[in-house]
Amino acid sequence: MKKNVVIGFLGTNLDAGKRRRWRPSVQIAQHSDFPIARLELLHGRRWSGLAQKIKAEVEGNNPQTEVLLQELEVRDPWDFEEVYGAMYDFARDYGFDYEREDYHVHLTTGTHVAQICWFLLTEARHIPAKLVQTGPPRGELEGPGTLQVVDLDLSKYNALQQRFDLVTKEYNTLLKGGIDTRNAAFNTMIDRMEVVTSNSDAPLLLMGPTGTGKSDLAARLYELKLQRRRIKGRLVHVNCSTLKGERAMSTLFGHRRHAIPGAGADRSGLLREADGGVLFLDEIDELGLDEQAMILHAIETGKYFPLGSDYEVTSRFHLIAGASRDLAEMVAAGRFRADLFARLNLWTFTLPALRDRPEDIPPNIAFEMDRVEKLLGNRITFNADALTAYQKFATDPSTLWAGNFRDLSASVQRMCTLAPQGRITLSMVHTEIETITAIWHNASRDPDMQLLRSLLGSKANDIDEFDRVQLAAVIRACQQSASLSAAGRRLFAASRATKTSRNDADRLRKYLDRFGLEWATCRE
Known part of the structure; x- marks a missing residue:
């Protein structure tokens, strides 16, 4: 059996017994179901007399308990930085023997600042201990009082762990748009994305072909950050492919009056609007090298110069970037800045094409059906043979899905809009297959x-x-x-x-x- 060791502060008021007879540092050693082999009492130099008195009383009443007095000098017991520093140094120099001893921190004594420091040091495992809270006897004048042990290893609390698992599942469902996806690689990516988004403020890079859902996913990531209280501001969505010519800088970073021809008033710019929120730079591979340089500076410093300004503007935002082309190849070709790519590449998630997720096509068809029903205000369903035929076509490896989810969404919307009495028939599915195949064929002949x-x-x-x-x-x-x-x-x-x-x-x-x-x- 390991020996119990309790570490705590000398209670300069409670242990002195001025107000009541119950003294926590004395009574903690009197619990028969919690034998203490060693009690470490921390105290300041001016309280050495009281510490010696408590040591003698504890050891006199409990021969099995050894009391060690540890002098810990703190000038201001309400100065958080000083108290934490002194307690951290004590923990660092303490020779913890995990094999032979179980450690407990006594929270009842000491200032509120000391109690907070105990919790932080224990939660961070600088002190490998459980927390102990004691209290006076309830309804009795004598006795050791109450004692409660709290283990900060949350994995041991089944109910809490189940709640955490449920919350994680809810966040994952949010990132998947409520779609019951079945592709193992995609679900693993979403799990990883949830952890990163919940714990990191670093930029996220979403890669993948056009139509794979980068914009929708960015909006869901923003909602998750908002729910986890990592941001307070708005989502600013910028399609970088629309930023052309000289006004690209002005659109992103703003300008001062008359800084560009025809500018009769100041403009704040989209980076300023994203302050405190999320800036989604969709198609970031379309940005010019000059804009890339200023974006990098804004990411790293939170500051940038609007056009025509001599003073920097501050904007702190979380960045999500989307790209359809291979940025590494663009760096090698000199069309994308290597330093910006390195900054974005910390957390990169590649969204697979629709044809690479055949098992996710049926739930996405159901999702699109629900979306279109709300749009049209009608209840629409497939006939059984029609659904079988459409799913067979949709999941066939030879089906292109050139536009990925955009093509799937358009296809379902066409059938729902044309469905008589809210029923999609087999003949309608055949017609739609001919339609979408012709669209892809014509595009290839364009x-x-x-x-x-x-x-x-x-x-x-x-x-x-x-x-x-x-x-x-x-x-x-x-x-x-x-x-x-x-x-x-x-x-x-x-x-x-x-x-x-x-x-x-x-x-x-x-x-x-x-x-x-x-x-x-x-x-x-």
């Missing part, structure tokens, strides 16, 4: 997509439709122009008159760089 694929390969699939048309037009202009400057003059003829800088070649070069393209490549 001359714009053919042009982009010839230059970008499979990465062309990750470009949004409204960007495809513009990029294809730019490439054709490059192919039809004799030089980069000539292509720039053609493309920016309407807007160049309003620009202070008319370096059309540089503007075109930066635009092409967003997609990893160069003038020579387009010409080829």
Whole structure:
């Protein structure tokens, strides 16, 4: 049997017995069901006399208990920093013998500051002990009083552990949007994401093809941070692919009046709006190198310069970044800053494509059905044979799902909208399969997509439709122009008159760089 060792402060009021006969440091050794082999009493120099008196009384009444007096000098017992430092030094120098002794910290004596320090040191395992709380006899004049032992190892409390498990499950359900996902790798990723989000303020990087749900997941991560009280501010969603030209800096970081042409008033910028909350930089791989540098500075320092300002602005936010392209490849190609990538890459989560999660397609179909029902205000169901046929098509490895969950959502919405009397029939499923297959086929035959694929390969699939048309037009202009400057003059003829800088070649070069393209490549 291990021996019980109790460590506690001398009670300068209670142990002196001035107000009542019950004295905690004396009575704690009188519990027959809690034998104490050694009682360590901490006290200041001025209380040495009282400490000696308590030692003699305890050892006289309880021969099996040895009392050791430990002098611990604290000038101000209500100074948290001083008290914690002194107690930490005591714990660090104490020779704990885990094999032979069980340690207990007596919380009843000492100031409230000392009691808080005991708890912190014990909870952090600087003192490998359980907590002991004692009290005077209840309804009696004599006796040792009450004694309660509290073990801070929460895993031993089944009811508490079940509550923690339930809360964790609720958080995971939140991150999954209430969908009962079955893909083991995805569920493991969500479990890890919940732990990181609940315990870290570091940036999160969400990778994955377009349509895999990065924006929805970022919103759920924000809700989780809000519930865990890690943030108080709002979620600011920025689609970096829409930040083009000279106004990208102004949109992100704000500007002072007249800092850019036509700016008649100050603008706070999106980073300022995210102060205290979450900044979601979707498609961060679309940001230019200058913007990347300022974002990195803002992440690391919480400060940045608005355009035209001589003074830094403070904005503390949690960052979530989304990217569809491989940032490591972009770093190697010089199109993404290595230092920013290193800062973002601490916690990276890659969302798999829909076709890589076939077991999650049925619950996502059910989720989309519920969503569309609320949108349309009608109850809609599949006929049994129709559901079987659609799920077979949806989970077939040959089914493209080029747009991932966006394609699935659009497909379900089409069938629900056209369903007569709220029933989706087998013939409707066949029609929808023909429709969505034709959409994918036409996209592959689209001359714009053919042009982009010839230059970008499979990465062309990750470009949004409204960007495809513009990029294809730019490439054709490059192919039809004799030089980069000539292509720039053609493309920016309407807007160049309003620009202070008319370096059309540089503007075109930066635009092409967003997609990893160069003038020579387009010409080829």
